[in-house]
Amino acid sequence: MTEPERLNAVLMRDAPAAARCLSELARRAAFPRGIPFQSVEAKNTEYNASIGQLTDGHGRGLPLEAMSNAVPGLDPAISFLYAPQEGHAPLREAWGLRQRKASLGSSAVAALPMVVHGLTQAVSLVADTFADAETDVLIPDPCWENYELLFEFRPRANLIRYPFFKADGSGFDVDGFAAAVSKLRRKAVIVINFPANPTGYTPTVEESRAIVDILVAHKGPAVVLFDDAYQGLVFESGLAPRSLYWDVAERCDPERLFPIKADGATKELFFFGGRIAFLSGHVAGEAEVALLSKLKCIARSTVGVASGPSQALVLAALRAPDLDVQTRARVTLLGTRYRALKAALDVLPKDRARVWPFNSGVFALVGLDPRIDAEALRKRLITDFSVGTISIPSVNALRVAYCSVEASALEELGNRLGRAIGS
Ligand SMILES: Cc1ncc(COP(=O)(O)O)c(C=O)c1O
Numbered sequence: 001m002t003e004p005e006r007l008n009a010v011l012m013r014d015a016p017a018a019a020r021c022l023s024e025l026a027r028r029a030a031f032p033r034g035i036p037f038q039s040v041e042a043k044n045t046e047y048n049a050s051i052g053q054l055t056d057g058h059g060r061g062l063p064l065e066a067m068s069n070a071v072p073g074l075d076p077a078i079s080f081l082y083a084p085q086e087g088h089a090p091l092r093e094a095w096g097l098r099q100r101k102a103s104l105g106s107s108a109v110a111a112l113p114m115v116v117h118g119l120t121q122a123v124s125l126v127a128d129t130f131a132d133a134e135t136d137v138l139i140p141d142p143c144w145e146n147y148e149l150l151f152e153f154r155p156r157a158n159l160i161r162y163p164f165f166k167a168d169g170s171g172f173d174v175d176g177f178a179a180a181v182s183k184l185r186r187k188a189v190i191v192i193n194f195p196a197n198p199t200g201y202t203p204t205v206e207e208s209r210a211i212v213d214i215l216v217a218h219k220g221p222a223v224v225l226f227d228d229a230y231q232g233l234v235f236e237s238g239l240a241p242r243s244l245y246w247d248v249a250e251r252c253d254p255e256r257l258f259p260i261k262a263d264g265a266t267k268e269l270f271f272f273g274g275r276i277a278f279l280s281g282h283v284a285g286e287a288e289v290a291l292l293s294k295l296k297c298i299a300r301s302t303v304g305v306a307s308g309p310s311q312a313l314v315l316a317a318l319r320a321p322d323l324d325v326q327t328r329a330r331v332t333l334l335g336t337r338y339r340a341l342k343a344a345l346d347v348l349p350k351d352r353a354r355v356w357p358f359n360s361g362v363f364a365l366v367g368l369d370p371r372i373d374a375e376a377l378r379k380r381l382i383t384d385f386s387v388g389t390i391s392i393p394s395v396n397a398l399r400v401a402y403c404s405v406e407a408s409a410l411e412e413l414g415n416r417l418g419r420a421i422g423s
Contacts, residue, residue: 002030014283014286015281016254017220017223017258018281018291021187025128025129031085031292031300032297035050036082060077074312074316075316078311078315079311080308080309083305083311084305085299085300085304086115087116087278088315091314094315094319096110096280098318099113102231102242103246104242104246108282109282109283110261111280111291113278114278114292115278117275118277119262119277120146122262122263123147126262127151129298130223131157133155133157135188136187137157137159137189138162138189139159140193140196142198143161143164163176170357171203172201172204177211177214192225192226193229194208195233195234198399199357200362201357201359203240205238205241208239212251215257219256220253221257223257224252226259228243231243233267233334234359235335235359239359245259252282262278262279264277270327274313275307276306276307340407341402341410343414344410345364345417348417348418349422352368352371353367363400363402366400368396370396373396374396378391387413387416
């Protein structure tokens with residue numbers, strides 16, 4: 001039996017839904033016993049001549065002063081030497097503890113998170129591992145546009161879209177979601193992203209209960225990817241208090257569903273340029289090792305290990321005793337902008353624009369009357385009104401990223417939007 005076959009058998013025994021959803025690529029994957037593997041085994045030797053990196057002969061790096069002087073507070077071993085493919089252990093552990101805290105006491109299993117190169121790579125690894133031409137991928141419309149590239153363009157999976165909002169704009173389209181899930185006939189990846197891009201919406205407690213019920217009742221096999229990029233950026237009460245990963249993982253049948261969670265420092269710690277995110281599935285024991293071996297193989301065959309200085313920075317943040325105070329201050333600032341935009345959008349002409357509900361994340365979505373073309377309006381907003389937005393043609397809407405506009409400027413942004421839409 002080859003190593004990939006052995007891993008497939010372990011997954012089939014201990015995480016059957018994950019095993020049945022593996023892509024053709026992932027069924028062939030196993031982390032090779034090559035340089036990274038052998039260098040980990042040699043880590044504590046007296047004369048370590050395994051991996052090709054310049055050290056002082058005792059495991060410490062010899063970075064250029066031009067660089068190390070610029071980051072005196074960072075751990076040089078993490079910043080300047082290669083990380084293990086799965087990421088530095090202290091960072092994985094620290095993020096795992098943070099996830100646990102945010103789970104509000106969930107009893108559900110989540111593997112020790114693997115460090116990856118931003119949430120884009122987290123989703124890409126899920127796509128490579130579980131999506132191929134034989135896979136249906138369920139996404140809302142609208143959703144983060146890059147899901148198309150990640151699931152359709154590369155692995156050629158079949159994208160199925162369901163409407164995000166109810167037609168009357170009163171909230172998440174639970175019935176549309178239920179209908180889409182009930183139509184799945186073969187292996188699938190179901191993408192759940194709350195707070196959502198581009199809608200800035202998190203379901204209410206009631207809506208989220210319904211979503212979880214629908215997922216756990218699905219006969220599968222399906223991987224449920226929780227893209228929790230905007231976790232914690234919530235400005236209203238009465239909304240889902242934690243990632244739905246925990247609710248699904250607590251109740252799901254592993255024969256039918258495999259929940260996996262992507263989250264990271266990009267938005268949660270406002271470290272947009274850092275490219276540090278995490279991937280953590282509902283597996284433990286031998287199956288956890290087997291799945292990690294496959295994920296590491298696919299990561300090594302694409303971008304290799306995650307950036308050292310970024311891992312060191314995120315670890316430093318996670319160890320800071322006042323991290324929560326600092327992040328709360330940023331969330332409070334975002335909340336001020338959120339409320340300022342809500343007020344500012346009141347001036348939009350109601351017969352030509354409809355603001356879809358938003359309560360979290362960093363975006364709001366302005367739906368346009370069919371007489372107005374979202375892409376043409378976006379261009380006119382730049383040239384005639386000096387306002388930058390993103391057009392979402394599938395729902396003829398504009399996405400407003402209020403996170404990057406000062407609260408005091410949002411009233412004027414609303415006025416200009418109103419004038420552009422009205423003219
Ligand atoms: C929903 C969602 N997932 C994933 C990502 C990718 O995040 P990253 O910048 O960490 O790759 C984004 C980025 O905008 C996003 O909105």
